[in-house]
Structure formats: structure tokens, C-alpha cells
Amino acid sequence: MTNFWWIIGGVLFALLNTAAGLIWVERRMLALWQDRYGPNRAGPFGVLVVLADTIKLFFKEDWIPPFADKVVFVFAPGVVVFSVLMSFVVMPFAPGIVVADLNIGLLFFLAMSSLGVYSVVLGGWASNNKYALLGAMRGASQMISYEVFMGLALMGVVVLSGSFNLQEIVEAQKKVWFIIPQFIGFLIFLVAGVAETHRLPFDIPEAESELVAGFHSEYSGMKFGMFFIGEYLGITLISGMLVTLYFGGWLGPAFLPPVIWFIIKTFAFIMLFILFRASMPRPRYDQLMEYGWKVLFPLSLLNLMITAAIKLWLNT
Amino acid sequence: MDPAFYIAAAIAILSTLMVITRYNIMHALLYLVVSLLAVAVVLYMYGAPFMAALEVIVYAGAIMVLLIFFVMMLNLGKESAERERGWLKPRIWIFPSLLCIILLGELVFLVLQNRQPVSDVIIVNPKDVGMALFGPYIIAVELTGILLMAGIVGAYHLGRQKQKTLHRFLENTEV
Numbered sequence: 001m002t003n004f005w006w007i008i009g010g011v012l013f014a015l016l017n018t019a020a021g022l023i024w025v026e027r028r029m030l031a032l033w034q035d036r037y038g039p040n041r042a043g044p045f046g047v048l049v050v051l052a053d054t055i056k057l058f059f060k061e062d063w064i065p066p067f068a069d070k071v072v073f074v075f076a077p078g079v080v081v082f083s084v085l086m087s088f089v090v091m092p093f094a095p096g097i098v099v100a101d102l103n104i105g106l107l108f109f110l111a112m113s114s115l116g117v118y119s120v121v122l123g124g125w126a127s128n129n130k131y132a133l134l135g136a137m138r139g140a141s142q143m144i145s146y147e148v149f150m151g152l153a154l155m156g157v158v159v160l161s162g163s164f165n166l167q168e169i170v171e172a173q174k175k176v177w178f179i180i181p182q183f184i185g186f187l188i189f190l191v192a193g194v195a196e197t198h199r200l201p202f203d204i205p206e207a208e209s210e211l212v213a214g215f216h217s218e219y220s221g222m223k224f225g226m227f228f229i230g231e232y233l234g235i236t237l238i239s240g241m242l243v244t245l246y247f248g249g250w251l252g253p254a255f256l257p258p259v260i261w262f263i264i265k266t267f268a269f270i271m272l273f274i275l276f277r278a279s280m281p282r283p284r285y286d287q288l289m290e291y292g293w294k295v296l297f298p299l300s301l302l303n304l305m306i307t308a309a310i311k312l313w314l315n316t
Numbered sequence: 317m318d319p320a321f322y323i324a325a326a327i328a329i330l331s332t333l334m335v336i337t338r339y340n341i342m343h344a345l346l347y348l349v350v351s352l353l354a355v356a357v358v359l360y361m362y363g364a365p366f367m368a369a370l371e372v373i374v375y376a377g378a379i380m381v382l383l384i385f386f387v388m389m390l391n392l393g394k395e396s397a398e399r400e401r402g403w404l405k406p407r408i409w410i411f412p413s414l415l416c417i418i419l420l421g422e423l424v425f426l427v428l429q430n431r432q433p434v435s436d437v438i439i440v441n442p443k444d445v446g447m448a449l450f451g452p453y454i455i456a457v458e459l460t461g462i463l464l465m466a467g468i469v470g471a472y473h474l475g476r477q478k479q480k481t482l483h484r485f486l487e488n489t490e491v
Contacts, residue, residue, distance in 0.1 A: 107442075111369050111376075118349070124388075144381055164442060
């Protein structure tokens with residue numbers, strides 16, 4: 001039982017520090033790709049900028065606008081952090097290092113990510129502000145639509161491994177990682193994952209050049225900090241899921257322990273997320289929805305049908 | 317298992333009562349989400365983890381978000397809350413709730429009469445659900461599919477728009 005609490009504590013500690021550290025990593029990497037220095041004054045390589053940012057967020061005035069719906073306004077930023085942290089409950093970091101080995105692990109992840117929509121929607125509605133409302137409406141439709149393809153893309157993995165349990169899915173990749181038989185599924189999940197975390201290039205709910213700051217225009221202080229940390233936790237979650245489902249999770253050559261393999265692979269995907277931000281323009285809102293429903297939706301259905309047909313053909 | 321069940325059930329009942337009595341429709345919808353989540357917990361505890369996950373994904377995660385989305389677009393403010401307050405007078409709700417209490421009494425009576433010891437919880441896996449749906453209940457699945465198809469075709473028909481011509485010279489040309 002003590003072991004169990006150690007795992008929970010360790011996972012929480014690692015995740016929250018990763019999310020905070022990503023503030024610095026993202027700014028340094030963006031700077032590198034744009035041929036400038038980025039934060040490099042405070043501490044070695046500017047690492048202490050994280051500390052400065054955190055202290056600033058804590059001490060800023062935490063202001064609730066008088067026209068806002070107070071209860072919902074306070075409640076909304078918590079939802080995003082809660083839903084993302086709950087998703088990590090089912091993620092296997094290494095054999096045995098998992099908080100809850102649920103039989104319906106993958107469905108639990110989908111359920112929690114679908115609850116994450118509420119933070120955007122409620123935050124935008126409670127602010128009682130035109131820009132926030134527009135951002136929330138965009139966020140709701142974007143996240144609901146991309147959730148559909150996300151679920152359908154994941155079903156290909158479920159068909160191949162025959163289980164919703166994430167540990168069994170990783171075990172099923174011993175011979176060949178699912179990136180090879182499920183390449184289309186991987187691409188769809190990657191795009192849907194970026195849209196779910198509303199990161200650039202799909203940061204349409206908060207598009208700062210059109211909507212001020214979108215759904216969190218009215219937020220300040222630590223409440224804004226929760227949205228901020230939630231976004232970085234979301235990147236870590238989607239990267240971890242990509243690794244678990246398509247890149248063999250903790251599997252790798254034996255000269256490094258399994259956890260290290262998991263961390264290396266996850267960081268590779270986090271870098272990819274940051275590179276997306278550095279290199280891609282934002283699509284228009286209607287282009288995003290059209291691309292989703294007219295390209296990704298049929299593609300993910302086809303992928304699922306073909307995977308199931310091949311599996312059936314091989315078994316008989 | 318029992319205390320967890322009673323807590324979840326109590327939350328479900330309380331939040332459903334709150335859904336009925338709130339004046340602000342957004343708060344009512346949020347309580348409905350809480351109620352659905354509590355029902356999902358009950359389902360999970362009584363051996364239906366797959367149903368519990370679907371309850372959260374489909375009801376709490378998709379349908380309720382759509383409802384909230386529409387309420388958000390309608391921008392109902394203080395006026396509608398005032399109107400709701402006018403509608404929730406005792407004169408209006410006393411008679412229906414009296415009928416409901418009689419029904420509730422009958423229900424409790426029947427349940428208490430047929431009381432059986434709780435047998436062991438049977439866990440229903442996703443596979444069992446699939447086998448049942450595509451085995452004995454295949455007709456129901458197919459009928460639901462046809463219904464959904466009709467809905468999609470109808471939505472497409474309603475949503476289709478004729479191309480608008482903005483200039484009188486272009487009115488008779490096909491686009």
C-alpha cells in the first residue's frame with residue numbers, strides 16, 4: 001500500500017515539475033528555431049525564469065469581474081487541471097508503475113478528455129465578455145468534433161491489441177510498434193490531439209490576433225495560471241498517449257531502464273508540439289471544421305474498417 | 317462497496333433536485349452533469365465499467381456540452397431567471413409533486429416487498445456488451461443506425477444553403 005502512495009506522489013511531482021519546466025523549454029526552443037536567444041539571464045541558461053514566472057502569477061491581483069458569474073468563473077480553471085491529471089491515472093509509465101490498472105483504461109482517458117471541454121466552455125461563458133464567449137463557442141465545437149476522430153482513430157489500436165487496458169496495449173507491441181500497422185490512425189490521433197489541447201496551430205479558441213485572449217480574456221493571477229499549466233499538462237498527456245499507443249510505451253533496448261525510454265520518447269513528442277507552434281500558421285475556423293469532418297472523419301472510419309477486416313481475415 | 321454507493325446515489329438525487337429548482341439555466345445544466353457523473357459511478361460499482369465510461373463520454377462529455385453550447389448562444393440573462401422564478405410558485409408545483417410522491421410510495425412499497433439478497437456483482441466487459449449488441453439485439457442496433465442516418469440526412473438538408481449571388485449581372489449564371 002505504501003508503494004501505491006509513492007507512485008501517486010512521484011507521478012504528481014514529476015508531472016507538475018514537467019509542466020512548469022516546459023515554460024522555459026518552450027521559450028528557449030522557440031527562440032532557437034527563430035534564431036534568437038530567449039530567456040537566458042536568470043540562473044544557468046535562464047532556468048530560473050520559471051521561478052520568476054510562478055512568483056509573478058502568484059502575486060498578481062486575482063480579479064473577478066463584477067459582471068461575471070462568480071461560482072462558475074472560479075470553478076472553470078480547476079476543471080482543466082483536474083481532467084488532465086485524472087487522465088494520467090491510467091497511463092503506464094513502466095511495468096508496474098501505473099496508478100490504476102483499469103480494464104477500460106483507454107475509455108477512461110477519452111472520458112476525462114471529453115470532460116476537459118467544460119473548462120473552456122464554462123470559463124468563456126462565466127466571463128460574460130464578447131471575446132470570451134466567441135472563444136468558448138469555437139472551443140466547444142472544435143473539441144467536440146475532434147474528439148470523435150480521436151476515439152475512432154484509437155479503435156484501430158484496440159482492434160489490433162484486443163484490449164482497452166493500456167498495459168496490455170503496450171505488451172502487444174513487443175513484436176512491432178503500432179506506428180507501422182496503424183500509421184493513418186497515428187496521424188489522425190496526432191492532429192486530433194493538437195486540436196484537443198488547443199495548441200498552435202489549432203489555438204482557435206484563444207486566437208490572440210482576433211479575440212484578445214479568447215476564453216481566458218478575463219482571467220488573471222493563479223486562475224490564468226491554471227489554464228496555462230493545464231495546457232502544458234495536456235501537451236505532456238497527449239505526448240505520453242502517443243508513445244503508449246503507437247511507439248511501444250516503455251519498450252526499448254535493455255541498456256536503459258523502461259521509465260527512461262518512456263521519458264525520452266515523450267520528450268521527443270513534446271518537442272514536436274513546440275516545433276508545430278514555431279512553424280505553422282493558424283487555419284481559419286471554418287477550414288478547421290471542414291478539414292475535420294470532410295477529411296479526417298471518413299479517413300478514420302476507413303482506417304477502422306480496413307484494420308478490422310484485415311484482422312478478421314488473418315484470424316480465419 | 318455500500319457506503320460508496322450510498323454517497324454516489326445521494327449526490328445523484330441531490331443534484332437532480334438542484335436541476336429542477338435552479339432559476340439560472342446554466343447552473344441547472346451543470347448540476348445535471350454532476351448527476352450524470354454520479355450515475356456513472358453507481359454503474360461502475362455494480363459491474364458495468366463499460367457503460368459507466370460511455371455514460372461519461374456520451375452524456376456528460378458530448379450531449380451536455382451541446383446543450384450548454386446552445387444555452388450560451390441564446391444569452392439568457394436575468395430576465396429568464398426572473399421568468400423562471402415566476403413559474404416556480406407553489407400553486408404550480410404542488411399538484412404534480414403530490415402525484416409523484418404517490419408514485420414514489422408505490423415504487424418503494426413494491427421494492428420492499430420483492431426484496432432479495434444482493435447476489436454477487438457480475439462484471440460486464442466491453443466484449444460482452446459487443447457480443448450482446450451484435451448477437452441477440454442486432455435488430456435494435458440496425459434500427460438505431462437507420463434513425464441516425466435519417467437524422468444526418470435531415471440535418472444536411474436543413475443546413476444546405478443556396479449560393480447567394482451578390483450582383484444582378486451574375487444572377488442567372490450557374491456557380
